[in-house]
Amino acid sequence: MAKLEYIWLDGYKPTQSLRSKTKIVKDFGGTLEECPDWSFDGSSTEQALGGSSDCILRPVFICADPQRKDGYLVMCEVYAADGTPHESNGRATIQDDDNDFWFGFEQEYFLWDPKTNKPLGFPEGGYPAPQGPYYCSVGANNAFGREIVEEHLDVCLEAGLNVEGINAEVAAGQWEFQIFSKGAKDAGDQIWVARYLLERIGESYGVSINWHCKPLGTLDWNGSGMHANFSNTTLRTAASKEKFTAICESFRPVVAECIAVYGAHNEQRLTGKHETASIHDYSYGVSDRGASIRIPLYSVQKGWSGYLEDRRPNSAADPYKVASVIIKTVKSAKL
Ligand code: ADP
Ligand code: MN
Ligand code: MN
Numbered sequence: 001m002a003k004l005e006y007i008w009l010d011g012y013k014p015t016q017s018l019r020s021k022t023k024i025v026k027d028f029g030g031t032l033e034e035c036p037d038w039s040f041d042g043s044s045t046e047q048a049l050g051g052s053s054d055c056i057l058r059p060v061f062i063c064a065d066p067q068r069k070d071g072y073l074v075m076c077e078v079y080a081a082d083g084t085p086h087e088s089n090g091r092a093t094i095q096d097d098d099n100d101f102w103f104g105f106e107q108e109y110f111l112w113d114p115k116t117n118k119p120l121g122f123p124e125g126g127y128p129a130p131q132g133p134y135y136c137s138v139g140a141n142n143a144f145g146r147e148i149v150e151e152h153l154d155v156c157l158e159a160g161l162n163v164e165g166i167n168a169e170v171a172a173g174q175w176e177f178q179i180f181s182k183g184a185k186d187a188g189d190q191i192w193v194a195r196y197l198l199e200r201i202g203e204s205y206g207v208s209i210n211w212h213c214k215p216l217g218t219l220d221w222n223g224s225g226m227h228a229n230f231s232n233t234t235l236r237t238a239a240s241k242e243k244f245t246a247i248c249e250s251f252r253p254v255v256a257e258c259i260a261v262y263g264a265h266n267e268q269r270l271t272g273k274h275e276t277a278s279i280h281d282y283s284y285g286v287s288d289r290g291a292s293i294r295i296p297l298y299s300v301q302k303g304w305s306g307y308l309e310d311r312r313p314n315s316a317a318d319p320y321k322v323a324s325v326i327i328k329t330v331k332s333a334k335l
């Protein structure tokens with residue numbers, strides 16, 4: 001008997017959350033093709049009204065579930081009963097059928113103690129020492145929750161997710177993992193499955209995952225981003241500063257459209273401080289971590305061929321919707 005965990009995104013606004021339920025299947029060979037459509041009660045997830053509550057789960061990605069005997073994780077898109085993509089289904093809006101777009105997302109998050117309602121490493125009354133020693137730190141004074149982070153990394157790799165690295169971040173209790181994939185939909189699938197695994201591992205430690213982009217509010221602590229590194233054939237083979245500039249310029253007229261899907265409460269994070277650009281500005285620059293879009297030095301050194309980093313998406317953003325708007329925008333560039 002195989003245990004298939006069907007995972008989907010609910011309809012909550014402004015931030016969608018993960019939902020899942022288990023389907024038991026006999027004689028399962030482990031392929032996506034063998035995963036039937038399923039349904040759920042959309043009236044319990046803000047995706048339908050009680051009178052006609054069924055929504056459809058359509059499997060789109062499968063991997064092993066390393067923490068469960070005979071288990072598989074099955075990422076699904078949500079469809080309405082009439083067979084059209086549900087409005088909460090950002091994946092269905094991605095126009096990258098030939099997988100020409102490569103994405104590397106840098107997912108930041110806080111490990112959060114639900115009892116104190118503070119990050120791990122924060123004393124019950126007051127605050128730890130100011131930011132400075134925590135980024136890429138080692139030692140019990142500065143690195144908090146490493147056993148959770150390590151377990152997550154092992155489980156992701158065992159599931160076959162293409163995690164490229166992890167690091168402790170600037171605030172106490174804040175961490176990051178990076179996932180890269182050649183294909184926008186697959187990159188989004190992998191980020192969501194990695195988030196799912198992190199949430200579930202947190203359960204066993206009594207630690208929750210705080211995806212809010214500025215969980216410590218206006219205090220002098222970094223927020224959490226989900227930088228989107230992206231490229232297509234044009235960028236990878238540009239050999240042209242002009243092409244990079246034209247693609248960066250294509251984002252200027254669509255700032256509001258981008259910000260709308262770059263994660264909730266981003267005005268609290270994109271302040272112009274803490275390695276961010278102001279939400280009111282649009283800028284780009286080589287190696288500039290204070291810009292909206294950074295042109296990595298790597299791309300310049302490769303003779304203006306490579307990738308770009310949009311630094312505006314935040315930790316709570318839906319990578320499907322982020323990829324969707326980036327692809328649409330890059331395709332609109334006047335080269
Ligand atoms: P930093 O913290 O300096 O911004 P990271 O090393 O955390 O950088 O993340 C950089 C990301 O860029 C990695 O996830 C990597 O996979 C991704 N990346 C590298 N080359 C490309 C490319 N050609 N297209 C898309 N993403 C890329
Ligand atoms: Mn029931
Ligand atoms: Mn990084």
Ligand code: MN
Binds near residue numbers: 108
């Ligand atoms: Mn980071």
Ligand code: MN
Binds near residue numbers: 106227309
């Ligand atoms: Mn980055």
